Amino acid sequence: MADFLSQYSIQRWIEMCPQGYLENTVYGRGPDEHEPEAILDDTEQRDAAISSTVQLVVGERCALAASSGLINAAPDYPSKRFLATQTLDEARHVEVFTQRLFDLGVKKDDLEDTVQEHANPNLVKFAEVLLEKVGNGDFLAGVVGQNIVLEGMAFTVFELLETANKELNPKFAHTLSGTIADERRHVGFGENRIGSLVREHPEKKPEIEQMQQEMTYYMLATFADAFSGPQVQPAEPPTGEADFHGTNLATATPEEMEAVLSNTVLGEFKTRLDRIGLEYQSPPVPA
Amino acid sequence: MPSDEDFDPHVLAEDAFIEEVQSFQFWFGAVEGYLTGQSYGHDPGMADPPLDETQRERLITTLCNYCVGETAALEGASGLVSLAPNHPAKIFMATQVVDEARHLEVFLRRLNDLGVEDTTTEIVRRANPALTEFKDALMQLVAAGDWDAAVFAQNVILETMEFTVFRSHAQNADPMTAEILEGVISDERRHFGFGENDLGRRLAHDPEGRARLRDVRRDLDGLVLGVFEGALADLEVPAADRHVLGRDYLETVERLGLTQ
Amino acid sequence: MTTSDASTSEVAPDKPRRQYDLDETGFNEVPKKWRKFYRHWGGPGDKLGRNEVVCPVCKIVIRSARELRPGDKVYCMPCMSRMIVVEGPDDHFIAEVIF
Numbered sequence A: 001m002a003d004f005l006s007q008y009s010i011q012r013w014i015e016m017c018p019q020g021y022l023e024n025t026v027y028g029r030g031p032d033e034h035e036p037e038a039i040l041d042d043t044e045q046r047d048a049a050i051s052s053t054v055q056l057v058v059g060e061r062c063a064l065a066a067s068s069g070l071i072n073a074a075p076d077y078p079s080k081r082f083l084a085t086q087t088l089d090e091a092r093h094v095e096v097f098t099q100r101l102f103d104l105g106v107k108k109d110d111l112e113d114t115v116q117e118h119a120n121p122n123l124v125k126f127a128e129v130l131l132e133k134v135g136n137g138d139f140l141a142g143v144v145g146q147n148i149v150l151e152g153m154a155f156t157v158f159e160l161l162e163t164a165n166k167e168l169n170p171k172f173a174h175t176l177s178g179t180i181a182d183e184r185r186h187v188g189f190g191e192n193r194i195g196s197l198v199r200e201h202p203e204k205k206p207e208i209e210q211m212q213q214e215m216t217y218y219m220l221a222t223f224a225d226a227f228s229g230p231q232v233q234p235a236e237p238p239t240g241e242a243d244f245h246g247t248n249l250a251t252a253t254p255e256e257m258e259a260v261l262s263n264t265v266l267g268e269f270k271t272r273l274d275r276i277g278l279e280y281q282s283p284p285v286p287a
Numbered sequence B: 001m002p003s004d005e006d007f008d009p010h011v012l013a014e015d016a017f018i019e020e021v022q023s024f025q026f027w028f029g030a031v032e033g034y035l036t037g038q039s040y041g042h043d044p045g046m047a048d049p050p051l052d053e054t055q056r057e058r059l060i061t062t063l064c065n066y067c068v069g070e071t072a073a074l075e076g077a078s079g080l081v082s083l084a085p086n087h088p089a090k091i092f093m094a095t096q097v098v099d100e101a102r103h104l105e106v107f108l109r110r111l112n113d114l115g116v117e118d119t120t121t122e123i124v125r126r127a128n129p130a131l132t133e134f135k136d137a138l139m140q141l142v143a144a145g146d147w148d149a150a151v152f153a154q155n156v157i158l159e160t161m162e163f164t165v166f167r168s169h170a171q172n173a174d175p176m177t178a179e180i181l182e183g184v185i186s187d188e189r190r191h192f193g194f195g196e197n198d199l200g201r202r203l204a205h206d207p208e209g210r211a212r213l214r215d216v217r218r219d220l221d222g223l224v225l226g227v228f229e230g231a232l233a234d235l236e237v238p239a240a241d242r243h244v245l246g247r248d249y250l251e252t253v254e255r256l257g258l259t260q
Numbered sequence C: 001m002t003t004s005d006a007s008t009s010e011v012a013p014d015k016p017r018r019q020y021d022l023d024e025t026g027f028n029e030v031p032k033k034w035r036k037f038y039r040h041w042g043g044p045g046d047k048l049g050r051n052e053v054v055c056p057v058c059k060i061v062i063r064s065a066r067e068l069r070p071g072d073k074v075y076c077m078p079c080m081s082r083m084i085v086v087e088g089p090d091d092h093f094i095a096e097v098i099f
Helices: A002-008 A010-021 A043-073 A077-103 A108-118 A121-135 A139-165 A170-200 A202-227 A254-275 B014-021 B024-035 B053-083 B087-113 B119-126 B129-143 B147-172 B175-203 B207-234 B239-245 B247-255 C032-037
Strands: C038-040 C052-054 C060-063 C073-076 C081-087 C093-097
Touching: A002 A077, A010 A077, A010 A170, A010 B024, A010 B087, A043 A077, A043 A108, A043 A121, A043 A139, A043 A202, A043 B053, A043 B087, A077 A108, A077 A170, A077 B024, A077 B053, A077 B087, A121 A139, A121 A202, A139 A170, A139 A202, A139 A254, A170 A202, A170 A254, A202 A254, B014 B024, B014 B087, B024 B087, B024 B175, B024 C032, B053 B087, B053 B119, B053 B129, B053 B147, B053 B175, B053 B207, B087 B119, B087 B175, B129 B147, B129 B207, B147 B175, B147 B207, B147 B239, B147 B247, B175 B207, B175 B247, B175 C081, B175 C093, B207 B239, B239 B247, C032 C038, C032 C060, C052 C093, C060 C073
Parallel strands: none
Antiparallel strands: C038 C060, C052 C060, C073 C081, C081 C093
């Protein structure tokens, strides 16, 4: 355990992030990159971009609260140290996605109203389930909820969005690629640190699996909401392929997009949970 | 090239200034200035001649107490992220969390350099009881969800004490410890500055809040004195000079109207 | 940077403000674009320019690209303080923190 955790030092984090893939970025993107005019000039597209970005802000605010809250619950110093870097990563994500809202024309004074207006209620419930565990100082459940479930979902959603935006919106894709690099560390820590703790505390399994089940329910409900109803199409469809786990996002229907996203996230959940000794629980009601 | 006026910080609107200095982006640009090229807080090629046994022993005790203080700050700051009343303050606190974790890391690494393998045991053995008690008091304020009192205890009292002690120590420390301390001091400026300014704004129109913090200060002052005395004695600061080093703290509480 | 022996008493209110070309002096605790606006303080013997004032909170010298006058507001980015420039007792400006 000690050897694996030594990879997560602040020193290494500084070398990887501020002095690595984030060097020369401003709010996570190139200093001269901007939102495309095709989005800014089209009210429908701009509103859709604001709505989807709000979900990212909501998810990252939850991750910031959870990772900072878990520091005091962590049983050892190396875990506290890693969670300190994760706390700052999450704060950065809140900042860069909030900045995107401003770039899309949201006024600073209207930020909270915009978040309230667009936040998906199912995503808010998803966050509440996790933050209840964190609030109770439950490190084991908190890390599974945060670093396996929440981060696993975020990782896949960001990958999908990055793939879909590479051609249409390089600025946003660039922002996402930095957050994906961060999430990779977070899910890695979750798996590596928690496996041994789950073995030490098998009695905790039912409670954690129930939390995963609830969070999964609300996650799938969020996806269903996001892909239901009329979808806003870009004025100029991408010319190239945008392959995401075998689905071309440039031509996929909303149903196909929801299916590939859900299947990919759930597949990841099952694999990761299995590796740490937990059994994936399907949501109680089909979402 | 843009002219100075394009970047003049003094013409920023107050809200824009606060948002800027509390952002990750600002932290990112700030630490780039003094941490680039360093490894665990110092130049990786720096020579580290051995200390004599008395100096080594004294430095170990001092560093162990720095670790207690930094652990308090790490746990305090992480608890404060959720309590922060707005998002810029949450983001600032997140930057402070990683700063504190870095401080703990560089001090632990320095203890390893000095031959201390079991740092946990050594820290417990050498910790100043007043500092441990202060840490417990801080964590109680955080657990109670009391933002104003916890920021006062952490970002005003603890950070000002650390800033004062580290600056004093850096003047006489061995070169490697001095360089590590310089980087930590650069971080501390943000932390106590945030504390004073955030509280100052909040207390400006809240006489009841100010009266309450005076009580908190009164409760903690005995511990603060004990911590200062212990740290400065470890550093062999002559007793006659110690009151000068407490001046920053006294000036701060005076600016905040917390004297009496 | 342009140096000058500053004293508040020498400043006539209606006189145009002198401009200063600021250079970096090695202060590296804020993002690069703002580093020239701050410098380390050399202690009580450090002669301040007319465009400079010491932050009472963190003891860094705050610099402006123009001559300062009493009533000016300046920001200390290293410690996040906002302050107002006032006449000091020794022919130099001092800064008072405003909340």
